[in-house]
Amino acid sequence: MRRVHPLLAGYAWLVYAFMYLPILVLVLFSFNASKFGATWSGFTTHWYAVLFGRSDVREAVTNTLLVAVSSTALSVVLGTLLGLGLWRYTFRGRTALTFLLVTPIVIPDVVMGVSLLMFYALVRHVLPFQGGLFTVLLAHVTFQVSYVGLVVRSRLAGYGPELEEAARDLGASGLRAFLHVTLPLALPGVLSGALLAFTLSLDDFVVTYFTSGSGFHTLPVLVYTSVKRGVTPDINALSTLLIAFTVLLIVVANAVGRRGGAREG
Amino acid sequence: MRAERAVLGALLLPALLLACQRAEPVQSGAGAVPVARGDGKTLRIFMWSDYIDPQVVKDFEKARGVRVVIDTFESNEAMLAKLQGGGTAYDLATPSNYFIQTMVRAGQLQKMNVQTLKNFHNVAPGFQNPGYDPHNTYTVPYQYAATGLAYNAARYTPPRESWDLIFGTSDTVKFVLLDDPREVIGAALKYLGFSVNSTRVPELRAARNLLRTVVAKRGFLGFDGGPGTRNRLLAGDIDLGQIYVGDLLQGAAENASLKVFLPREGTTISTDNLVLLQGAPNPALARDFIDTVLTPRVSAAISNYTYYGNPNAAARPFLDPLLRDNKAFNPSQADLKSGRVEFIEELPPGRPPRLFDRIWSELKSR
Numbered sequence: 001m002r003r004v005h006p007l008l009a010g011y012a013w014l015v016y017a018f019m020y021l022p023i024l025v026l027v028l029f030s031f032n033a034s035k036f037g038a039t040w041s042g043f044t045t046h047w048y049a050v051l052f053g054r055s056d057v058r059e060a061v062t063n064t065l066l067v068a069v070s071s072t073a074l075s076v077v078l079g080t081l082l083g084l085g086l087w088r089y090t091f092r093g094r095t096a097l098t099f100l101l102v103t104p105i106v107i108p109d110v111v112m113g114v115s116l117l118m119f120y121a122l123v124r125h126v127l128p129f130q131g132g133l134f135t136v137l138l139a140h141v142t143f144q145v146s147y148v149g150l151v152v153r154s155r156l157a158g159y160g161p162e163l164e165e166a167a168r169d170l171g172a173s174g175l176r177a178f179l180h181v182t183l184p185l186a187l188p189g190v191l192s193g194a195l196l197a198f199t200l201s202l203d204d205f206v207v208t209y210f211t212s213g214s215g216f217h218t219l220p221v222l223v224y225t226s227v228k229r230g231v232t233p234d235i236n237a238l239s240t241l242l243i244a245f246t247v248l249l250i251v252v253a254n255a256v257g258r259r260g261g262a263r264e265g
Numbered sequence: 266m267r268a269e270r271a272v273l274g275a276l277l278l279p280a281l282l283l284a285c286q287r288a289e290p291v292q293s294g295a296g297a298v299p300v301a302r303g304d305g306k307t308l309r310i311f312m313w314s315d316y317i318d319p320q321v322v323k324d325f326e327k328a329r330g331v332r333v334v335i336d337t338f339e340s341n342e343a344m345l346a347k348l349q350g351g352g353t354a355y356d357l358a359t360p361s362n363y364f365i366q367t368m369v370r371a372g373q374l375q376k377m378n379v380q381t382l383k384n385f386h387n388v389a390p391g392f393q394n395p396g397y398d399p400h401n402t403y404t405v406p407y408q409y410a411a412t413g414l415a416y417n418a419a420r421y422t423p424p425r426e427s428w429d430l431i432f433g434t435s436d437t438v439k440f441v442l443l444d445d446p447r448e449v450i451g452a453a454l455k456y457l458g459f460s461v462n463s464t465r466v467p468e469l470r471a472a473r474n475l476l477r478t479v480v481a482k483r484g485f486l487g488f489d490g491g492p493g494t495r496n497r498l499l500a501g502d503i504d505l506g507q508i509y510v511g512d513l514l515q516g517a518a519e520n521a522s523l524k525v526f527l528p529r530e531g532t533t534i535s536t537d538n539l540v541l542l543q544g545a546p547n548p549a550l551a552r553d554f555i556d557t558v559l560t561p562r563v564s565a566a567i568s569n570y571t572y573y574g575n576p577n578a579a580a581r582p583f584l585d586p587l588l589r590d591n592k593a594f595n596p597s598q599a600d601l602k603s604g605r606v607e608f609i610e611e612l613p614p615g616r617p618p619r620l621f622d623r624i625w626s627e628l629k630s631r
Contacts, residue, residue, distance in 0.1 A: 036492070036516050039499050056335070117350035124351055131352035210346065214309050214353040215334040225337035226314040229492065229512075 030236035046204060051234040051241075056222065064218040066133065067208075071140035076194045078141070079148025081184065083193075085201040086149065087156040088164075101150060104143040112143065115208035119212065131213020139211040142200045147200065148193035155189025156182075269430060302409045308550045309334045309456065311344060312359040312535065316408070319569035321563055325329035328596035332552060333439060341367075341389040346417035348542065350372050356551035359407055362397045363447070368540070374403045375541040375548065382552065390603040392536065392576035404538035405555055409574035411527060411534040411606060412448055413593045415494065421504040426526040428456040431505055431543050432475060436482050436620040440505040441497065444488035446625035448533055449476065450505060453517065455531045456608070461608045464617035473624045480631050490627070498523060510593045518572065525593045531605040534596065 004012075033042035051057060075124070104112065116139050120131065131179075167177035183190075193241060205220040212221065221234055272553025308315075314337040316487040322333050336355070338344040341364040349371060353409060355441060360368055368374050379385045379401045387578060392406045414430070416423055423430050431440045432453065442449045451461035479485060486503055497503045498513075499520060510525055517523040539555050557563055567585030568575040574594060575581070581589060588594050596606040612618040 034495055035519055036499060039520075113351075114346065117346070121349075121351045129352070130354060135352065206509060209343070210350065214311070214336060215354050217336055222337070225339045227490075229313055229315045231492070232315065 018223055025239045026030045026236055027243065030233060030240045032233060035233060047233040047237040049236045050232075053138060054234065055232075056217075057219075057238060060222045061218045063133070063216060064220070067136050067140060068198050071137050071201050074137070074147050075141045075144035075197045076190060079145045079193055079197070080190050082145060082149035083152025083156065083189070084182065084186065087193050088161060095193050101146050104146040105150070109204075109206035111149045113139075113207040116142070116207065117210040131211060135211045136208055136216065136218070137212060139207050140204065143207070144197035144200060146189070147196050151193035151196065152189040154184055154194075156186055159185060167180055168233060178193055279624045289525040295370060305331070305550055306335060307332045307548055308357070308547055308554055309336070309355045310554075311336050311338060311353075311355045311542075312357075313337060313350075313532070314339070315572075316359065316537075316571055317564050318416060321434065321558075321570075322564055325554060325557055329553065333554075340489040341503055344534070345371060345373065350373075354459065354544075354546050355542050356545040356547050357554065358540055358542055360540060361609075362395065362404075362536045362538060363609050365397045365404055365540070366611050369403060369547075373543050374542050375545065376402055377405065377552075378543055379405060382556050384556050387559050387561060387564070387577050387579040389576055389598070391598045395536070396576075397610060398538075404534045404540055406576040407539045408511075408571060409534055409536040409573060409598055410511050411593065412443065412452070412507060412532050413507045413510050413513070413525040415498055415506050415513040415523065415525040416504060416521055417498045417501065417520075418524050420501050423505065423526075428528040428530050429562045431484075431507075432456045432479055436484060438505055439484045439486055439490045439503045441486050441494050441495075441503055441507065442479075443507045443509075444490055446621055448507065449488070449535045449628070450621060450624055451607075451609060452480070455496075455528075455533070458530070460604070461607045462531050462612070464612060466617070466620065469617065469620050469624065473627070476624065476628055480628055495523070509573075514588065514591065514594060518580075518585075519584055525591075527593050527600075527606065531600075531607060533609050534574075534601075534606050535609045554581060568622060 017042070031045065032040055032044050032048055033044040033046070034040070082101070086094065103126050120135055123129075163176050163181050167181045168174070172180065203220060204218075205224045207223075208218050212218070219238075223231065226232065226235065276481060308331055310333065312335060316337075317335070322335070338347070341360050344358060345361065345364070348355070357613075359626075365374075383407070383625040385401075385405065390407060392409070393401060398404045414423070414426075414428070417455070418550070427433075430438055431442075433474065442452075447461070450472055451467075452462050453469060453475050454461050457468070457471055459465075459468045459472070463472075486497075486502075490504070491509045494503070494506035494508045495512055495516040499516065500505055508525065510527075513523055513525040517525075539558065541551055541555075545551055554628050558567065559577065561577065561579040562583050564577040564580035566574060568588060569583075569585045570581070572588065574586060575588070612621065620629060
């Protein structure tokens, strides 16, 4: 094994410290008795009790997960199809479509949020509906599809159509070839696209805010709109729980991955 | 073939779900929380975060057998954008006074007819018939925020209660200003003896020149919001901070050495108002709620929770002593009348507001 130069190692540690210290501080202050973050005035788990007593937070967590899971499911299916289509077929307007695919990724969130708001307002002339889960879901899928599509397409970019053709030559039906050859090849792309879509949905504030109508809020909306009047420590408690949950998820994923890897090897 | 059908099913399922989802909003409203338009059972309020005592809401829900849904926004502009987009079903909102006329022009407000509210007479005279809504046609004052200078008495004691401490020639005081153009430029105008709503170009130029020297000071440590300033005072990073009195008093409840004063040259004040929105599904319930908020005990309970100013004269006896006895929390009627404590008003369209913007971008990009 090659030894790492101590300077490089030191630098790496610094970078990690810069990234993780703020998170550590946040975790620490979720146990701070003071309502205001600046000074330490004793250990307490009070904020966790407050947090669990807040129905608006519970509602926001449920909404956030509901939107994230369902929009990811939808966008993975649509995005994968899109990615596959762009990879496999050449057709008129493909360049234009690729361009359109990139647009939701590069335009600012505000532009996207406001344009969706205006679009919904327009549709409402014909179809009087209220904002809520459905409008947010649709908005999230709109930008998620792009990410999934792009990831899937670049995952497949190295392969030609000959693998599928070979499968067809061996007597596989179109669907069978897809299920046994193309899909497994694309799967890492599909999965990382799904993860990306899920995270984006979980994080999104701007688009959600503008498309959510009344009475439907998600966690990021709840947190962001409290900034003006000061984030209360129960939100720190909530963030701590989320971080713990994420870490757990990564550990589990790693463990599962290692087991899977061992079996293969 | 079975595999084929499974895949087809998997592809169609989301489409089917989508179709079902779609049918629902048309009939009953939002996806997760059905909007029962006009059933008199759900009150929807759009307000600043953490701006009402949860107990007040619970009591109201219980007394009337209704549900109160509260959504929050973080700026007047974002609130209006969302309302204008449609698809919302809010009954009440809490815009700031300098945003009222904008909302009236945008056709977002319903006339309130305050004379029919049982408890409107509780509103202090200084807060009735305000300049931004001369006959209380659209608004009932909810809470107000005067802007003061705050300090941590355990670490620093200001020699006098004046803007001069930070706008004067001294270069030793460490301070922050509010991250808000109307507040910062308003304070400079006030210090120079002008109105915070001045649209005279020479006066604005003078304010700009003053602010240029202020932000160039060694002690100037940037722009911040109320909560940030409060925390920096607690930590001892700064000596003085321009702050909304309410934000500071929240901290003072926990740490008695946090103090705030209204500078003698005068300062700004703004109210947040209860307004009845155009297209409110439950206007009767909304008016009932406003009337409840105007009762002395409820009104005091809200201020005791938010630490923001209370425009309700009858609520005074029920206020927390920390608030009741605080001069910065209670600008006198005389101060309001004389304009020493002056309402921030909406600027007319045209050149001066652009000058405000220009001064602000220059200060921020210094």
